[in-house]
Amino acid sequence: MDYNTIIKYLQGLASADEKQQFFAWLEEDPANKKEFAELKKIWALTEKGKEDENSAYLQFRQSENRKNRRTQLFKVFKQAAAVIVLIGLGVVASQLLKSTEKEQEIYAASYSVKAPLGQMTNLELPDGTMVVLNSGSTISYKSNFSYGNREVTLEGEAFFDVQKDKEYPFVVKAPLLDIKVYGTSFNIEAYPGDESFSATLVEGSVSILNKHGDELSMLKPGENASMNQLDKQLVIKKVNTEIYTSWKKGLITFRSEKLEDIAKRLERWYNVEIVIRDEKLKQERYFGTILKNKPIDQILEVFKLTTSLEYEIIPRANQPTLIYWN
Amino acid sequence: MPESNSNIQSLEFLLFKAGNAQVFEKIFKSNYNKITGFCNQFIFDLDKSKSIAQESFLKLWLNREKVETANGIYSFLYTAARTECLNYLRHKNIEGKYHQKSIEEKEFLLSHDILNSFQLNEMEFSELEEAIKKAIEELPERCREVFIKSRFEGKKNREIAEDLGIALKSVETNMTRALKFLRKSLSEYLTILIALLLHL
Incomplete structure (x- = not known):
């Protein structure tokens, strides 16, 4: 068949007669249909409309906004629900800890509480210690916590108001250093990504320990101890504790x-x-x-x-x- | 078919995945007419083609995290458009014997068959895209000029004849040569793409 007729047909310019001719040719032989299918594919992939892209894009934005309004509302609801669930979880977790202490002795499992990004979490440990966990921070402790073993592991930042107990010290393990406390309130900042450690004492006294358990320093109220992962130098300085603890307010x-x-x-x-x-x-x-x-x-x-x-x-x-x- | 200037760079691709509106706008504007044109080749309804193109871009925007390569953007768009066109054509296909159908019905059926055999998965698509680009570059000079003016610049045969100072007949001859040449150099890719053709 004359390619001009095929091209005319592809261009959408074929007359009724030419269309008849075209289909007659197409039906003559499966090879013709195959040939045309190939041409059509090349044609379709090299086709370009002549519409105005800018107004098409504006139209796209408008219809996208209309469609999104409902999903956005839904998202707000979902987020609100997530916050409630998490707060709820915090309460449930600490309730659970108190009521099932006996069972916890048998299963020395560990608990961990994580403050979601963008949220703070308050929690009370089984010994009565109050913890305010800053966003994105995780605190974990063994289920036998409070049976002479007051040890928690912290990744992130938290403010502790530690229940006094002369016999059993409260220990916070952070990636770089540990802290031993005897009833006091202090702030620790040790986010994993930050590669640094910072502890600020508000009242009472705490010891800063290295990972082998050796005491590096005792902090006095109003002092801040910091260490950088790179040079591993412990720096003690007097600070306005408000600056370090203001986040919880x-x-x-x-x-x-x-x-x-x-x-x-x-x-x-x-x-x-x-x-x-x-x-x-x-x-x-x-x-x-x-x-x-x-x-x-x-x-x-x-x-x-x-x-x-x-x-x-x-x-x-x-x-x-x-x-x-x- | 994406041309080289509309291919996005790797940084832009990452921004696209991150939901950058400017990069998306660029992708939209450089591909909207291709998708619209592609659809219209099969469904012969410009308004419907435009709305299918809009839908395809919305799907792309909502699924941008699932797109794995820059090439994937184009095959995503063409695949989404293809699916919608096939849905549309299915409604157009009336039951009955082929030989009793009108020319219009036969056209829809033909569109459906060709589009149905058009596999636009990512690998084959990017290969085909490259192959078409290369084949166009390899066309004899006059042939390529005529083809580009006709296909990419949307010029009518008469306008091309005037532009190039050649006879109308020569434009037609060159278009025929161009298509025959492209079909020959792309035969390898095209036969893979044609799985089966029904109704004949």
Whole structure:
């Protein structure tokens, strides 16, 4: 068959007569149909519409928004439910611990409580010690806790108000160092990704131990001990304990901290992902106090006003919101 | 068919997966007309083709985390469009004997058969895409000029004749040569893609 007719048919320009001819040829031989199918595929894959892409895109955005409104509402509900469930779990877990102490002796299993990203969790340990767990932190302890063994493992940041017990010290094991306590309140920060350790004593006394159990130092109230994974030097300094413990009151206090480090904290507290695109900005320091219970966009506005950063918020489905700092 | 300038870079692909709106906009705008055109080739209804294209992009946006490679974006779009077109064509296909069907019914049936045999899975698709690009580059010069003006610039034969200062007949001859050449150099890929053809 004349290719011109086939091309005309492909172009949608064939007349009724030409279409008749075309189908007559097509039905003549299966090979013809195969040949045409091949041409059609090449044709379809090299086809391009002539629509206006910009208005098509606007239309896309509008219909996407309409479709998303319902799922977004649903998402808010889901998040609210998750918070309730988690708080509920915390209560249930500590109730359970108290009522089944005997059974726990037999099963020396361990318990762990994790504060979800963007949330704080309060918990009471079986010995009456109160713990405020900061976002993204995990505390775990053996089920025989309180039977002369008051040992917890911490990954992240927590404020402890330890129940006094002269006989049995309370021990917090962190990745870098351990802390031995005899009834006191203090704050420990030891997030795994941060590669550092920081303990601040509010009242009472604590010992800082290395991983072999040797005492490195005794802290006095108002002192902060910190260690960096790289140089492993223990630094003790007098601090305003408010700065280190303000997070549990919903205040965030920064004292000349690098924006790079601040970004890490904001990521945990707000369950967002922050990408700093400017290397210089990472090293810029910030001094100030912000209210933690404010939405992230208001916090970012404060940073924008007081530092040189510009930001961009990109909401993502099923993933933490992405924020760019420029 | 994605051209080289619309292929996205690996960083952009990561941003696309992360839900970056600008990158998605770029993907939308550089592929919307291809998907619309592809659909219209099989269903002969421009409005429906446009809405299928819109749906395909929405599916892409919602499933962006599942797309594994930059090439996967194109095969995802074409595959989503293909599925929708097949659904549409199934409704158009009336029961009855082939020889009693009208030309219009036969056209829908033919579309359905060809599209049904069109396997657009990722590997074959990116291979075919490369192969088509390469085959077009290998066309004799005049042939390639005519084909590109006709297919990518949407020009009518008469306009092409004027542009190139050649006879209308020569445009037709070159289009025929181009298609025969492409079919020959792509035969290997195309026969794989044709599983079975029904009704004949």
